[in-house]
Amino acid sequence: MSALADFQNSLYLQGLGDVLPSLPTDLTKLEGLAEGVLSRRAFGYVAGAAGSEATARANRAAFDRWRIVPRMLRDVAERDLSVEVLGTAMPAPILLAPIGVQSLLHPDGERAAARAAAAEGLTMVLSTAASQPMEEVAEAGGDGAPRWYQLYWPKDRDLAVSFLERARDAGCTALVVTLDTFTLAWRPRDLDAGFLPFLRGIGVANYFSDPVFQKAVGGPVTDANREAALLHWAAGFGDPSLTWDDLIFLRDHWEGPIALKGIQHPDDARQAVDAGMDGVIVSNHGGRQVDGAVASLDALPGVAKAVGDQAAVLFDSGVRTGADIAKALALGADAVLVGRPYAYGLALGGQEGVRHVLRCLQAELELTLALAGLTRPGRLSPEILSCAPTSR
Ligand SMILES: Cc1cc2nc3c(=O)[nH]c(=O)nc-3n(C[C@H](O)[C@H](O)[C@H](O)COP(=O)(O)O)c2cc1C
Ligand SMILES: O=C(O)C(=O)c1ccccc1
Numbered sequence: 001m002s003a004l005a006d007f008q009n010s011l012y013l014q015g016l017g018d019v020l021p022s023l024p025t026d027l028t029k030l031e032g033l034a035e036g037v038l039s040r041r042a043f044g045y046v047a048g049a050a051g052s053e054a055t056a057r058a059n060r061a062a063f064d065r066w067r068i069v070p071r072m073l074r075d076v077a078e079r080d081l082s083v084e085v086l087g088t089a090m091p092a093p094i095l096l097a098p099i100g101v102q103s104l105l106h107p108d109g110e111r112a113a114a115r116a117a118a119a120e121g122l123t124m125v126l127s128t129a130a131s132q133p134m135e136e137v138a139e140a141g142g143d144g145a146p147r148w149y150q151l152y153w154p155k156d157r158d159l160a161v162s163f164l165e166r167a168r169d170a171g172c173t174a175l176v177v178t179l180d181t182f183t184l185a186w187r188p189r190d191l192d193a194g195f196l197p198f199l200r201g202i203g204v205a206n207y208f209s210d211p212v213f214q215k216a217v218g219g220p221v222t223d224a225n226r227e228a229a230l231l232h233w234a235a236g237f238g239d240p241s242l243t244w245d246d247l248i249f250l251r252d253h254w255e256g257p258i259a260l261k262g263i264q265h266p267d268d269a270r271q272a273v274d275a276g277m278d279g280v281i282v283s284n285h286g287g288r289q290v291d292g293a294v295a296s297l298d299a300l301p302g303v304a305k306a307v308g309d310q311a312a313v314l315f316d317s318g319v320r321t322g323a324d325i326a327k328a329l330a331l332g333a334d335a336v337l338v339g340r341p342y343a344y345g346l347a348l349g350g351q352e353g354v355r356h357v358l359r360c361l362q363a364e365l366e367l368t369l370a371l372a373g374l375t376r377p378g379r380l381s382p383e384i385l386s387c388a389p390t391s392r
Pocket of ligand 1: 045046047097098099100101127128129130150178261283284285286287316317318319337338339340341343
């Protein structure tokens with residue numbers, strides 16, 4: 001029996017012994033539970049989005065507009081969720097999205113997420129804005145664990161090069177460059193609470209531990225230069241002057257595959273391919289950047305068409321269930337990144353909470369595929385979907 005079927009059975013069997021799972025298997029319930037264990041500010045930072053949060057809602061509504069049309073009698077006895085994306089073998093087309101500041105959620109922070117990802121063999125994308133240095137997060141995941149690195153491209157090019165070298169040395173095999181967040185958007189929950197994790201020193205570990213950053217602030221960060229270091233961080237976090245011509249810099253300093261995160265327009269996807277990029281990640285940052293931006297799922301088919309088979313297409317923003325993953329794959333994604341669900345799992349149960357989320361997603365995806373008549377993620381296509389009738 002597959003490990004995923006084992007997991008499903010174990011949940012039923014635990015019920016016989018009156019040992020119920022500590023977290024719900026309907027992952028859409030996690031947000032409400034996380035609200036109960038996090039401070040108002042921390043919850044607002046994670047759950048919140050830009051502006052009126054219209055795009056965050058649109059991300060979910062877009063999934064709800066598509067319905068799966070299952071097919072019968074197709075021999076689905078042998079199932080295999082594995083895929084290879086950007087040179088990385090994955091047991092399922094699911095990655096842990098880069099999420100910074102994880103010690104806001106749980107004292108174990110990114111290290112707990114890395115251990116959970118490693119236990120499932122799933123790829124974690126390490127964030128530049130992590131609350132623990134990338135070397136420590138990588139060590140927690142262990143040698144064999146697949147990991148990629150997400151770059152927030154700073155103004156200081158020497159710092160960018162240092163990040164890339166450290167990521168390579170920490171065993172990251174692919175680079176994700178986030179383009180949509182060179183500055184934080186208008187986020188009312190945080191503005192109204194007067195809250196930014198960085199100003200409290202959460203999310204700057206990769207900077208403060210970096211030799212290039214330290215040199216720029218006159219030495220290791222101590223109580224004496226801490227405020228100056230935070231100001232230096234804030235002034236150099238993002239570079240709004242970047243253009244497509246700058247991508248050559250990444251090619252010159254990163255040997256492995258590169259994917260651009262935050263692509264929403266088919267023409268940008270074409271430009272990424274023309275610039276020699278290996279992948280694009282269709283994303284609106286979970287609705288956290290441009291309020292009013294197109295739902296990520298609605299942007300996906302056009303980007304997938306523009307890219308064809310010339311680059312990998314990944315997707316995030318709004319994925320909450322295995323069925324959501326099936327829909328995104330059917331609309332052209334090779335794999336999806338999951339964000340808030342595992343952040344809530346971390347808040348609720350540390351490493352085991354993240355693992356619960358990852359197992360539920362994989363098990364539900366496998367069951368959804370099989371019950372829809374499919375054995376492999378690659379067989380998914382738009383023909384398995386229909387547009388839901390508008391209902392109220
Ligand atoms: C608390 C939080 C922190 C995030 N930090 C980063 C980050 O450091 N780098 C990045 O590229 N994206 C970051 N993101 C965006 C995620 O990578 C991803 O695009 C988004 O969460 C996907 O939407 P979802 O949460 O609906 O799954 C963050 C998102 C959240 C909620
Ligand atoms: O909060 C975010 O969405 C995010 O991506 C971010 C940006 C800068 C630092 C940490 C996280």
